[in-house]
Amino acid sequence: MKPKNIRIKDIAQLAGVSQGTVDRVLHKRGNVSKLATEKVNRVLAKSNYKPNLIARTLGNSKIYTLAVLLPDPQMDPFWKQSYDGMLSAQHQLTQLSLKIELENHFFDLNSKESFQKAALEIIRTKPDGVLVAPLFFNTAISFLKDLQQAAVPFVFVNTNIAESQSIAFIGQDLYKSGRLGAQLLFQKIQMANCYVILHIDESLQNAFHLKEKERGFTDYLTETGLSNQSISITIDHQPGKNFEKAVAEIIGSNQPAGVLISTSKAYQVAPIIKSINPAIQVVGYDLIEANLNLLQTGKIDFIINQNPFRQSRLGIQILANHLFFKRSFQSQYLFPLEVITSENAASYLLHTGYSADLPE
Amino acid sequence: MKPKNIRIKDIAQLAGVSQGTVDRVLHKRGNVSKLATEKVNRVLAKSNYKPNLIARTLGNSKIYTLAVLLPDPQMDPFWKQSYDGMLSAQHQLTQLSLKIELENHFFDLNSKESFQKAALEIIRTKPDGVLVAPLFFNTAISFLKDLQQAAVPFVFVNTNIAESQSIAFIGQDLYKSGRLGAQLLFQKIQMANCYVILHIDESLQNAFHLKEKERGFTDYLTETGLSNQSISITIDHQPGKNFEKAVAEIIGSNQPAGVLISTSKAYQVAPIIKSINPAIQVVGYDLIEANLNLLQTGKIDFIINQNPFRQSRLGIQILANHLFFKRSFQSQYLFPLEVITSENAASYLLHTGYSADLPE
DNA sequence: ATTTTTACTGTGTGCGAGCACAGTTATTTT
DNA sequence: AAAATAACTGTGCTCGCACACAGTAAAAAT
Structure with a gap:
């Protein structure tokens, strides 16, 4: 009647060996005779044994150190x-009395060197796991090779590097994100002459990000046939140049029906755009405060949210599961493309903090 | 150096009593002298003791029975x-080797009596906890009183009954949901003569739901001043009457710029509406397959998603935490108002299954 | 033939909390 | 004053797994 769980003890009994032997077989520790291995495996095969993860962690009071290789939170909301x-x-x-230590290795978003430096730092400290936003492809590659050599598990957030054996990637489908951006721009105005996708302060490191989003953006345009022109513009803060003026000029000269800002920096251009022509649709990324304020005042029409909070929380949880429970999971977690307007923004702010995703 | 966790053992030592005594004090089991109680409490006060939840559950192999009082899943996607x-x-x-048994008590969405019957059933079986969608207010009230009498913890999903001492409510802010619905309708067409909020097959049990959404809907209209007329229409499937024809008549005669369908039944009317005039905006609720298909073909413009999957998963998790870990949480979990378009729908479908929210 | 090595196997303890039960006082009853 | 009861306190076992260590048997070396 009772669906009693099968334990190592039971398996030992059924196989006619000791618990120690079963344990050795389960963990492939060796030093087991062929005969015993076989007996245990036979029982194992038809018993559907599932280790009790809770009991497993009880004895393990180890504090795992997780290195975090991330852009400096102080520098970017x-x-x-x-x-x-x-x-x-x-x-x-x-x-849950599962102790982890987060070892911060922050780098400068705009400096490949600082990424490199932080990465070397991590190799030196030999953490038990690494959560990394591998924004600089080339630099990351060799770092990841080192990690793999040292058998340190790592998880990607935000950016994927398919060539590496990460235990998981957590992020979004950027192509679809670009398509969504285009679709949202088309809500108010349908047929139009020209739409703009605007990249701000993004030199090379995010090249892949931008290209993917752009591809989605233009594909949507082409498929729907709603516009005959999409323009990709990159604009940077340059010393000696007036950023606002530069933006105003570009928008003024192109007169687009809508602008998709490919990063979280919509707040830097939305007021300028709307002051030129309030009818120009503006879609940006990420629910940061500056964007939120502009969303409420109508200077930004939609925000596409990535939910970095949940993404990286999941990242840590996956690493913790890997280390404490020795569980592994699907390797790709594509987050929903969240559409935020002035009317549902508040509901997302409430939402961030409350829950803990344990991957299954 | 090591932030070693403080254990019952340590407290016992510090207080100069045995573990048993500490345990009795912690769990208020009585049979402890005033002196001992005080000694323990003194140590407890300055030691910030946090029980090890993992160790706690290890010994407890009890299988908790959770009753589920929900509309029949077979009858409604x-x-x-x-x-x-x-x-x-x-x-x-x-x-995690935490065993719960789900005891299903499904009721007919349209029958107060079936709800009543299922509720009585639950009282009889005396479960360890109850997850309930209390759609029928009056019937629920007395049921909940009985539960409380029997000290059975319960959690609400979807609908809240503030008068009852549930350990949690999980749902959405309906007022804001109505506002959002209105906002989405206004994306394509701004100023317009008339907007409709349409209730299908909703007699009385959802009165509160509908009223709240309607209130948000009309408030948004009023505030923005974008329309001078919002009409609330209720339409039912009646034997002997042609539903499609009735819908067509209503839409045809009112000629609204947009229609918000207040339940998940948008799929029943969206094709009719769009066939009358494709320019009429249609916003519905819930990511069920029928709606999804219409979203892809443009018969529905937006869907507002409630994420019932995550809502009720969280509900069970809260109950489990309550029972296994004796943890309690905030009592209200308002879910984000998810905006779904044809371009981000897929990302939400991927998303449902992967994560496990453990409330904090 | 005895020792050493290798190959294997079983026992035992700890992790932290919960609870049953035995054990020890203090208080009341006879 | 002895016995009975009540009031309290401490010990010890359990949960399931992991790992250390002791122990045994067979093979190899001396």
Whole structure:
């Protein structure tokens, strides 16, 4: 009647060996005779044994150190949210008496060198796991090779590097994100002359990000046939040049029906765009405060949210599961493309903090 | 150096009593002298003791029975998703060797009597906890009183009954949902003569739901001043009457710029509406397959998603936490108002299954 | 033939909390 | 004053797994 769980003890009994032997077989520790191995495996095969993960962690009071290779949260509110998600995961694990230590290795978003430096730092400290936003492809590659050599498990957030054996990637489908951006721009105005996708302060490191989003953006245009022109513009803050003026000129000269800003920096251009022509649709990324304010005042029409909080929380949780429970999961977690308007923004702000995703 | 966790053992030592005594104080089991109680409490006060939840559950191999009072998943795809969320929670708990049994008590959405009957059934079986969608206010009230009498903890999903001492409510802010619906309708067409909020097959049990959404809907209209008329229409499937024809007549005679369907039944009317005039905006609720198909073909413009899967999964998790870990949480979990378009729908479908929210 | 090595196997303890039960006082009853 | 009861306190076992260590048997070396 009772669906009693089968334990190592039971398997030992059924196989006619000791618990120690079963344990050795299960963990492939060797030093087991062929005969015994076979007996155990036979029982194992038809018993559907599932280790009790709770019991497993009880004895393990080890404090795992997880290195975090992330853009400096102080420098960018988006990455601040990301980091907060990690702290949230840590908090929850602590509640369960599972101790992890987060070892911060922050780098400068605009400096490949600082990424490199932080990465070397991590190799030196030999953490038990690494959560990394591998924004600089080339630099990341060799770092990841080192990690793999040292058998340190790592998880990607935000950016994937398919060539590496990460235990998981957590992020969004950028192509679809670009398509969604285009679709949202088309809500108010349908047929139009020209639409713009605007990249701000993005030199090379995010090249792949931008290209994917752009591809989605233009594909949507082409498929729907709603516009005959999409323009991709990159604009940077340059010393000696007036950024606002530069933006105004570009928008003024192109007169687009809508602008998709490919990063979280919509707040830097939305007021300028709307002051030129309030009818120009503006869609940006990420629910950071500056964007949120403009969303409420109508200077931004839609925000596509990545939920960095949940993404990186999940990242830590996956690593923790890997280490504490020796569980592994699907390797790709594509987050929903969240559409935020002035009317549902508040509901997303409430939402971030409350839950703890344990991957299954 | 090591942030070693403080254990019952340590407290016992510090207080100069045995572990048993500390345990009795912690659990208020009585049979402790005033002196000992005080000694323990003194140590407890400054030691910030947090029980090890993992160790706690290890010894407890009890299988908790959770009763589920829900509309029959077979009869409604929305509630199917809800039920799947519960199964997902159960699955995850099983992985951790925490056993719960879901005792299904399904009722007919349209029958107060079946709700009543299922509720009585639950009282009889005396479960360890109850997850309930209390759609019928009056009938629920007395049932909930009985539960409280029997000290059975219960959680609400979808609908809240603030008068009852549930350990949690999980749902959405309906007022804001109505506002959002109105906002989405206004994306394409701004100023317009008339907007309609349409209730299908909703007699009385959902009165509160509908009223709240309607209130949000009309408030948004008034505030923005974008329309001078919002019409609330209720339409039912009546034997002997042609439903499609009735819908067509109503839409045809009112010629609204947009229609918000207040339930998940948008699929029943969207094709009719669009065939009358494709320019009429249609916004519906819930990511069920029928709606999804119409979203892809442009017969529905936006869907507002409630994520019943995650809602009810969280509900089970809260109950499990309550029972296994004796943890309690905030009592209200308002879910984000998810905006779904044809371009981001797929990303939401991927998303449902992968994560396990453990409330904090 | 005895020792050493290798190959294997079983026992035992700890992890932290919960609870049953035995054990020890103090208080009341006879 | 002895016995009975009540009031309290401490010990010890359990949960399931992991790992250390002790122990045994067979094979190899001396």
